Amino acid sequence: MLRKAILSREVGEGQEITLEGIAGMVGVSSMPVREAFQILAADGLIKVRPNKGAVVLGINxxxxxxxxxxxxxxxxxxxxxxxxxxxxxxxxxxxxxxxxxxxxxxxxxxxxx
CATH class of the missing domain: 1.10.287 (Helix Hairpins)
Structure with missing residues (x-):
């Protein structure tokens, strides 16, 4: 869901996202969101900032x-x-x-x- 939102630019480049915010929005614990952040970071779509969440790098x-x-x-x-x-x-x-x-x-x- 988050990948789709980034790729469709619903979540814009430079936007800050947090584990808690995404977990609350989706209705899951922070663990699956943390794993999703790691995958998205490996794919170059977000940059994870320790103890601060992440920033969307977007797609160009x-x-x-x-x-x-x-x-x-x-x-x-x-x-x-x-x-x-x-x-x-x-x-x-x-x-x-x-x-x-x-x-x-x-x-x-x-x-x-």
Whole structure:
């Protein structure tokens, strides 16, 4: 939820956020929020300040460009692996169909298989 808010710019760059504030807003203890802060900090979306919460670094054009470059590299590698001799195309088609079906039904658990 917090990642989505940062990426959609609902929570703006430079905005200060606290463990307690986010925990209260979401209705959870501070432990899962602390873990979320660590993940978001590792992803470069926030900067954690000890005993002060965190500040949102946000997302800029360079970050977006880097994400698309990484995606292009991953997709091209996936295509290369899928097109190797001996690749079971029917299995790939089954997985693709199942993913599309799960997505259409908004079933994220099935989509993660």
């Amino acid at each position: 054009e360079q970050t977006i460009r880097e994400h698309y470059e990484i995606r292009a590299l991953l997709e091209s590698e996936a295509v290369a692996k899928a097109s190797r001799p001996g690749t079971d195309i029917s299995r790939i088609a089954q997985v693709h169909y199942a993913a599309e079906k799960a997505l259409a039904q908004n079933n994220s658990a099935a989509n993660s298989d």
